[in-house]
Amino acid sequence: MPVRFLLIAVAAFGVQFTLTGSAVADPPASSWARLRMCEASGRYDIVASNGHYGAYQFDLSTWRSVGGSGYPHRASPREQDYRALYLYRMRGWQPWTCARRLGLREDASARSRRVPSWAESAYIGGGGPAPAPTPAGGMPAWPGVVYAYGDCAAPLRAFQLRMNKFGYDFQGTGCYYAETRSAVIALQRANGIKTSGLLGPKTWRAAWKGKPQAG
16 A cells, blocks of 8 residues: 555656646747748738738637637737747647748647746747847947847847838848848948858948948
8 A cells, every 4th residue: 555655646746747847848939930930921910811810820710719819910929929839838839830841849848738827928039029228329239149041039130120220121020031131241242341141240330330231
């Protein structure tokens, strides 16, 4: 009898440990950024012709299954991020065609059936963190990272929004893809910087202190 009770206690503890551990095993923010870019070009306000809405291309029945109301594309980025994590914990990457195309892997929280808190979904950052206050000099400090095609980071969002001053139409996804690369190269050419396509300190400075166009 004591052995039996011990085994039951160990089993119970193991289940509790597994559930607790799964709460911190959600996909990284970079995976969500790639998913949004593939599904909706990173836009939260998009409406597709096939009846799918928002950054994660929810249909209405799926949106409502995870507690959403109204239309997904009219919800805030914060709520869309939350509902996406909620869906992931219910069904893994299965609802998203782009997840398979991108080769995204599921982890311990996929299909865990654990309803997330709003705090747990905040890391996804789809709406992007608010840009840091611009210092008196007008230019945010260079983040100390050289960015290349495929990178996703908050400072990239600040760069993209700055480039909108030069006639671009960035949504501020914070992900470095074709439009960002075109802007970087154009900026490098206009300011006599080697056209590497890499967003380093010279190109960063040129976005605030340099010329927007050659000539």
